[in-house]
Amino acid sequence: QVTLKESGTGILQPSQALSLTCSFSGFSLSTTGICVSWIRQPSGKGLEWLADICWDDGKGYNPSLKNRLSISKDTSNNQAFLKITSVDTADTATYYCARGSFFDYWGQGVMVTVSS
């Protein structure tokens, strides 16, 4: 059974760094072809892909967030991580992680609020 669950800082102040963890089971990030993506969704709005990391440590980033994103993984513990630096109110959203290029399994999402 494949499951993913996001966790991270719930409330931050502008300029702080956001750290998110995706803990998953039922698959391994050491398996050829497997990737994990991060996606976010502001309340009432659409989906925005942020980044992904794959079995071979290949990484992809959304250039709209410029150099603020950093993705990594801990294969042994079945976790993927996303860090966003210098947050502002526009980063307020629900953050999801999802598996693979098909995005066939998603976590329940974690709400992040940036407020002064």
Added chain:
Amino acid sequence: DIVMTQGVLPNPVPSGESASITCRSSKSLVYKDGKTYLNWFLQRPGQSPQLLTYWMSTRASGVSDRFSGSGSGTYFTLKISRVRAEDAGVYYCQQVREYPLTFGSGTKLEIK
């Protein structure tokens, strides 16, 4: 970036009728392997998105055959036959042909 543009539905759609959701990409989503790298998702209120189809027309595991994806390299349609109340929500297309991966803005389906 590849821009994904979704159409609007004439809501609400009567239960039992069909609904077709359109999506257009600014660049062909056909890769050199011949596959078309387009996903469709349904997001019900308060839930995470759910994969419906991938490679433009392949239904995901457990997805009803009432959902069918079709299209060309840049124009795509998700058809929902005999709509039910449980089909209500926002539908998103997504291209996974190249980075950055991009989603359409979503199409809302309401059922009458």
